[in-house]
Amino acid sequence: MKVVFLTTSYPREDADFAGRFAAELAERLRGRGVEVDVVAPGRFRDFGLAYGAGMVANARRRPWMVPPMLGSMARAVRRAARDADLVHAFWLPNAAVALLAGKPVVSTLPGTDMELARRAPQPAGWALRRVRIALPVAQAFAEQAHRLGARDVRVIPTGLDLPPEPGEQADPPEVLYAGRLSEEKGVEELAAASDGLNLVVAGDGPLRSLFPQTQGMVPRDELFALMARASVVVCPSRRDGLPVVCAEAMAHARPVVASAVGGLPDMVVDGETGLLVPPRDPAALRAAIDRLLADKELRRRLGLAARERIAALCDWDGVLDRTIQAYEDAL
Numbered sequence: 001m002k003v004v005f006l007t008t009s010y011p012r013e014d015a016d017f018a019g020r021f022a023a024e025l026a027e028r029l030r031g032r033g034v035e036v037d038v039v040a041p042g043r044f045r046d047f048g049l050a051y052g053a054g055m056v057a058n059a060r061r062r063p064w065m066v067p068p069m070l071g072s073m074a075r076a077v078r079r080a081a082r083d084a085d086l087v088h089a090f091w092l093p094n095a096a097v098a099l100l101a102g103k104p105v106v107s108t109l110p111g112t113d114m115e116l117a118r119r120a121p122q123p124a125g126w127a128l129r130r131v132r133i134a135l136p137v138a139q140a141f142a143e144q145a146h147r148l149g150a151r152d153v154r155v156i157p158t159g160l161d162l163p164p165e166p167g168e169q170a171d172p173p174e175v176l177y178a179g180r181l182s183e184e185k186g187v188e189e190l191a192a193a194s195d196g197l198n199l200v201v202a203g204d205g206p207l208r209s210l211f212p213q214t215q216g217m218v219p220r221d222e223l224f225a226l227m228a229r230a231s232v233v234v235c236p237s238r239r240d241g242l243p244v245v246c247a248e249a250m251a252h253a254r255p256v257v258a259s260a261v262g263g264l265p266d267m268v269v270d271g272e273t274g275l276l277v278p279p280r281d282p283a284a285l286r287a288a289i290d291r292l293l294a295d296k297e298l299r300r301r302l303g304l305a306a307r308e309r310i311a312a313l314c315d316w317d318g319v320l321d322r323t324i325q326a327y328e329d330a331l
Helices: 020-031 057-060 063-080 094-099 112-119 121-130 139-147 186-192 220-229 244-251 282-293 298-314 316-330
Strands: 002-006 035-039 086-090 104-111 131-134 175-178 198-202 232-235 256-259 273-277
Touching: 002 020, 002 063, 002 094, 002 186, 020 035, 020 316, 035 063, 057 063, 057 139, 063 094, 086 094, 086 316, 094 104, 094 112, 094 121, 094 298, 104 121, 104 316, 112 121, 112 139, 131 139, 131 316, 175 244, 198 220, 220 244, 232 244, 232 282, 244 298, 244 316, 256 282, 273 298, 282 298
Parallel strands: 002 035, 002 086, 086 104, 104 131, 175 198, 175 232, 232 256, 256 273
Antiparallel strands: none
């Protein structure tokens, strides 16, 4: 079986968070005997829209660049799909382009695209009705896809490997944020809530100036070392899908304080595997962080439960089995 991946987000280096799940999925599918050809920026011209501030923000600032980028994407995916069995599109707008290749399309819906679908339900519904199988990463997005007319919807979360053993926490305790430093990630609320915290930041983005201590984008092994030291990991997003950083922190048996948005409640069960707070609420965010920092036993209990939940939810064998089954059914 030959599958073409179509994505506007793909890691450019080891320290790049962008599109990491698609890259990992491609590698592991190849290990299962699936031929995967990735069409990402570099195979088509993105005209500076794909990275930096992010696709949506860049497109708002330079909307005249969107049509030529879509044309370049369409040509690239048609060429790549000539001898392919199907196209796997990541992000719903890319699924609309993938349909132009004339092959069956399945589409991973990571969550940020479903916010766009809420604002523009007619074009989103047009694409979802034509995709053979929609693969949202979380239950909330599955329900939305059904409402928009998707025929076959199957939740497949991000796959993940568990580290052998959780690491030793730093003393004094560290609070870790890792990811993009941008508005949708809730970093303005984090900055407002961080006074006096021993906050470690690994990330970059348009709001970098809020965190002069940031280490920037770090390679995965360094990120995992930071998680192993952390007492608490924060994911204060205003909107999100099923962020890999949250899953990785839980795999390291670290309790997560997360906003109750998007796919985060699929992973973080309030009071069981972490603490959920309302988005855009710095006071609630700080209160949850302080609660965990003050109670080592609570951190231990939630962290171990988090690791068990991620082991069950994001096991790579299960993710691969369900993905390959979706391909076979789409054909």
